[in-house]
Amino acid sequence: MRRAGFPAPAMALAAPLILTGLILTGACRTPEETRSLNFDPETTTGALGPGWDGFEKTELGDTFVWSHGREARITVVSRADGDRLVRFRCWPFGFPGAPPQTLTLFVNDQKIDALTLGGEPRVYGLAVPRAVWKKGANELKFVFAYAESPKDRLSGATDERTLSTAFDWLEILRPQPAKK
């Protein structure tokens, strides 16, 4: 349901990905490429590095994971054969008087861009140029403005964890070709 607005681009991207796979298969073994992490145990267990809490679900059943510090790291696999769009759905830990939560993305320690997050769950996309990607394992690092504890910030809250931003999903896509 959350992706209701995006089925067409996803389908349009499928064909070139399959073609690329066919072309490369004969030449050498190609590594898998991380395309989608749902922040659930099935898709994301091996990808989460330092900075993440455990797997959770919203009341509607959406899986998510809190980043519980000012930094959180994910390992993804890339073919490093072109530009990519990193899209993700996330929301900050909010409380009365909270400053704007910002997110800065680094890929392999190179700063890509910074965003100010809205209070509600929202989808963001950042273009990551080909030159930044390495073939094989790559590190995505998210740096946040703050991580605070509900116990300290919300009356009646008992959660003692520090929380910065929750992630629902992340995907790594080929940029859409320009429209004819």
Ligand SMILES: [Ca+2]
């Ligand atoms: Ca999810």
